[in-house]
Amino acid sequence: MSPTKNVSPRERQRRDYLLSSPLGAATRAIHLGQHEAGLDQFPVPALICNSAALLDSVEAGRDMLGNAEGENFAYQRYANPTVSVLEAKFRAIEHCAYSLAVNSGMTACLLVFRALLGAGDHVIVPRGLFYEVIEQLEHETRQRGMTLSVIEAYETAAFQAALRPDTRMIFIEAPTNPAFLDINIAELAKLCMKNAVLLVVDNTFLTPLCQKPLSLGAAVTLYSTTKHINGHGDVMGGMVSTNDPDLFKALKSYRESAGLILDPFSAWLTVRGLRTLALRLKKHADNALAVIAMLNQEFPTLQWRAVWSTRSAQANGIDPSLHTGLIAIVLPSQEAGTIFVSQLQLIRTGTTFGNIESLCYHYGSFARAGGTDLERMGVPRGLVRISVGLEDTDDINADIRRALRLAMLTQASAAGEVSPV
Ligand SMILES: Cc1ncc(COP(=O)(O)O)c(C=O)c1O
Incomplete structure (x- = not known):
């Protein structure tokens, strides 16, 4: 041809x-x-x-x-x-x-x-x-x-x-x-x-x-x-x-x-x-920014990581409204990370990212004995990666909010503390 x-x-x-x-x-x-x-x-x-x-x-x-x-x-x-x-x-x-x-x-x-x-x-x-x-x-x-x-x-x-x-x-x-x-x-x-x-x-x-x-x-x-x-x-x-x-x-x-x-x-x-990548990235970015805004407002002591916070001039000349939905929430311990992902209902655990559906992955729960050394990779045991998908923003935030509250409460009561949230 x-x-x-x-x-x-x-x-x-x-x-x-x-x-x-x-x-x-x-x-x-x-x-x-x-x-x-x-x-x-x-x-x-x-x-x-x-x-x-x-x-x-x-x-x-x-x-x-x-x-x-x-x-x-x-x-x-x-x-x-x-x-x-x-x-x-x-x-x-x-x-x-x-x-x-x-x-x-x-x-x-x-x-x-x-x-x-x-x-x-x-x-x-x-x-x-x-x-x-x-x-x-x-x-x-x-x-x-x-x-x-x-x-x-x-x-x-x-x-x-x-x-x-x-x-x-x-x-x-x-x-x-x-x-x-x-x-x-x-x-x-x-x-x-x-x-x-x-x-x-x-x-x-x-x-x-x-x-x-x-x-x-x-x-x-x-x-x-x-x-x-x-x-x-x-x-x-x-x-x-x-x-x-x-x-x-x-x-x-x-x-x-x-x-x-x-x-x-x-x-x-x-x-x-x-053919729909640009459109999807816009919505991924909007939803991820909404999650970050909710975390900042309702869980001010919780650490989170996103590319927006680390990006440098590398992205010059690129439409800033196009971005991924990738963020990481850093819970205070491996146990809190496990509870958080177990309590999520809408967002399911998967080893991939960038799909239309939101997905999470908690490295601490799945680390192989004697395998990947998370600390040396800069990955705290409580880190949960969330690939924020294209669902309705309020539904994503409601799921994360509820699971986070439960994880933080369980963590606080196990440590005999008053919950930070
Ligand atoms: C950054 C990165 N590179 C390469 C790969 C490997 O890609 P694939 O699973 O399509 O073989 C992955 C998969 O998770 C990845 O996250």
């Missing part, structure tokens, strides 16, 4: 208009990307499932199979038109040159490690990174003759102190999840560029609509699209983006040979999710 096949003058005119206009995030997510795979004749991008395209002539076959730079639809392991729509939409909202869809966020991490690192390389990560990524990287570095430094301070100076002549990559999440510790991406990117180190940012938490690490100087961003990007909790996926053609070539080549590409149905669902 050729992206330019059967394009009418009207379609071409519309396409030129869309590509040359300074469109906002919501418009870009809804309208851009469809034309890239010749799929703009319908408002909803088509779901195309074909393990192989037919090569109608030897010439067409040669064109397709020899197309190392572009989209090779000859075989689904190389490229697929529905996946290409998702990638093109992603490029449009991330303002970047290249995006590659893969079948989960962990696959996105693996693709970056496998394609961009080799024996002898040294990698630096902060302790507050998503723990499964650290586990994956420990395995990768051990198996492939590399070394890993896990650092526990997140100022640029701490990363600088960990640099070695063989350091090839710094991999971060900013802010860290769920501790909400901030890392200055722009400052770290400068350090990385000066030392020929690749800065990779897992931007799952904020999405490209709230933070654009590539614009701040990062070499690569990656995402679990399972979270806000899809947003409906019904599909898994990952994305890797870059502006560097050599990094893209290496990433694409490894994705093809290992067969890591996202499947078309998951891509189709993720496109549907992505």
Whole structure:
């Protein structure tokens, strides 16, 4: 299939208009990307499932199979038109040159490690990174003759102190999840560029609509699209983006040979999710701000964490009304955290975030014995992450208010104190 096949003058005119206009995030997510795979004749991008395209002539076959730079639809392991729509939409909202869809966020991490690192390389990560990524990287570095430094301070100076002549990559999440510790991406990117180190940012938490690490100087961003990007909790996926053609070539080549590409149905669902991302983020943000306002007013002694409180100039130029619904409430003890989540009725416990429904997760209740060291990750035992969803604001606040009162009362009476609330 050729992206330019059967394009009418009207379609071409519309396409030129869309590509040359300074469109906002919501418009870009809804309208851009469809034309890239010749799929703009319908408002909803088509779901195309074909393990192989037919090569109608030897010439067409040669064109397709020899197309190392572009989209090779000859075989689904190389490229697929529905996946290409998702990638093109992603490029449009991330303002970047290249995006590659893969079948989960962990696959996105693996693709970056496998394609961009080799024996002898040294990698630096902060302790507050998503723990499964650290586990994956420990395995990768051990198996492939590399070394890993896990650092526990997140100022640029701490990363600088960990640099070695063989350091090839710094991999971060900013802010860290769920501790909400901030890392200055722009400052770290400068350090990385000066030392020929690749800065990779897992931007799952904020999405490209709230933070654009590539614009701040990062070499690569990656995402679990399972979270806000899809947003409906019904599909898994990952994305890797870059502006560097050599990094893209290496990433694409490894994705093809290992067969890591996202499947078309998951891509189709993720496109549907992505088209409402801006709208959803606005409502997530409104609801989370309402929860924070309620906490400040009714539970003034309770600690809470949110990205609004830690964000720096990293978000410059980005619509401030778009934000996630991620907040963390820090209860006074692990027991109080357990009581709080057990008392919630509307908000249920789940290991994911960014869905339309509100979800909570209490790390202290689920920490594996001998596993993740929460304190070293900056996660207090009473911390409960709440992914504030899209339900009616008053219903979310009523559930949190009631469960918090019960948790604080139980905690106070167990300690023989008068309740602080
Ligand atoms: C920040 C972050 N990165 C990566 C991942 C892995 O993504 P997935 O579960 O889609 O493989 C997660 C999943 O929880 C995550 O929270």
